[in-house]
Structure formats: structure tokens, C-alpha cells
Amino acid sequence: MIEIDQLSLKARACVLCEDLPLGPKPLFKVDEQAKILIVGQAPGRKTHEAGRPxxxxxxxxxxxxxxxxxEVFYNDPRIGILPMGFCFPGTGKGGDLPPRAECAPAxxxxxxxxxxxxxxxLxxxxxARDWHLPDRKNESITQTVSDWKALAPDVIPMPHPSPRNNRWLKQNPWFEIDVLPILRERVRRALS
Incomplete structure (x- = not known):
């Protein structure tokens, strides 16, 4: 098995997607000590430009x-961030494009x-759901997230925290009421 530091160096030099609009710039945060793994889709334009997920x-x-x-989010080695696509995929009509298909298999x-x-x-x-919870591919995100108790305590499905999801959050107040206190407690325990 390749050490994660060596793997990180190789991945940061990746050019599988050299045709991206802003070019390849793999963004992730990994450590063999990680206890919490945050799995999103791909960096947005702002994070690409800033160079930080x-x-x-x-x-x-x-x-x-x-x-x-x-400080904890970016510097604690017990928090890992591994998006489905490491680089900003570009923008389409409805917002950012999906993560490039080459990244996850590689x-x-x-x-x-x-x-x-x-x-x-997370x-x-x-x-992220389609990769990590493939048996739930045919569900809506609302269905998957609302069934979070069936996956906890090891996995917690979440909506994207984007401001584009403000409407979803207003329509589903149970997420902030029921899920977030449990999520915070799980994070606190993993980091203690």
C-alpha cells in the first residue's frame, strides 16, 4: 500500500483533466490520522482560486x-476532505458542473x-452519495438524508451546504433540528 503522503504528492501533480477551464489544481486534505472524512463533490471557483477546500x-x-x-477544520489532521473530483470542473447553466468522472476511479x-x-x-x-452509498442512487437527496438514522453513526448523509440549498433547508427544517445536534456530537467525540 502506498503511503498517503506519497499518494498526495502524486495526486497534487495530476493532470488527468488538463482541459479544465481553469486547469487542474487538485484540492483535498488527507492524513492517515483522519477520523472524520468529509466527502463533497468538487471544489468551486472560489476555492480553486484560493487553493483551499x-x-x-x-x-x-x-x-x-x-x-x-x-483553525480546527483546516489544521486538525483528524479531519479529512476528499471530494469526488479534486479540481474545479467549470460552470454550466445551473451552476458548477459535476465532478469529472476520471478523478474518483483514479x-x-x-x-x-x-x-x-x-x-x-459525511x-x-x-x-458523494452515489459513490459511498450506491444502493441509494435512485433516491432523492431528501430521501437519503431523511433516512440518516439507518446509516449513523458511521455515515451521515447531508445536503450540500451551498447557499443554493437555502430553499431545501427551509422546506426540511428537521435537518437542522434533528440531524445537526447529532452531527456536532459525533464530530466532538471524534475530535476529543
Missing amino acids: FLDASGVRLREWLGVSD WRRSFLAGMPSVELT VIGKY
Whole structure:
């Protein structure tokens, strides 16, 4: 098994998607000590430009949901961030394009094997759900997230924290009422 540091160096030099509008710039945060794994879809334009995952409005909300500071989120090796696509895929009519299909098959299994201590996986959005919970591919995100108790305590499916999901959050207040307190407690325990 390749060490995660070596794997990270190789992945940061990846050019599988050299035709991307802003070019390849793999963004992820991994460590063999990771206890919490955050699985999103792909970096947005702002995070691509900043060179840091979730350094945008989605990240602000995500850190609030988790109950962690910026310092902990970015610097604690027990928090890993492994999106389905490592690079900004570009923008389409409805927002950012989906993660590129080449990325996950090239890197995902090796990275997951290199983080044996993960005890909580946060599965954010459709693309992460389809990979990590393939038997739920035909469900809506609302169905998957509403059945979170069946997957907890090891996996918690979540909607994307993007401001584009404000409507979803208003229509589904149970997420903030029922899921977030449990999520924060699981995060607190994993980091204690």
C-alpha cells in the first residue's frame, strides 16, 4: 500500500483533466490520522482560486454545521476532505458542473485505504452519495438524508451546504433540528 503522503504528492501533480477551464489544481486534505472524512463533490471557483477546500460560503455553513472553527477544520489532521473530483470542473447553466468522472476511479480507493482510522464519513450531495452509498442512487437527496438514522453513526448523509440549498433547508427544517445536534456530537467525540 502506498503511503498517503506519497499518494498526495502524486495526486497534487495530476493532470488527468488538463482541459479544465481553469486547469487542474487538485484540492483535498488527507492524513492517515483522519477520523472524520468529509466527502463533497468538487471544489468551486472560489476555492480553486484560493487553493483551499471549502473556503467559500458553503464552507462557512459546513463549519457551522460541524461546530468547528476554521483553525480546527483546516489544521486538525483528524479531519479529512476528499471530494469526488479534486479540481474545479467549470460552470454550466445551473451552476458548477459535476465532478469529472476520471478523478474518483483514479484516486479514491487508494486514498480511502490510506485513512484507516476514519470513524465518521459525511456524505455531502448526490455525487458523494452515489459513490459511498450506491444502493441509494435512485433516491432523492431528501430521501437519503431523511433516512440518516439507518446509516449513523458511521455515515451521515447531508445536503450540500451551498447557499443554493437555502430553499431545501427551509422546506426540511428537521435537518437542522434533528440531524445537526447529532452531527456536532459525533464530530466532538471524534475530535476529543
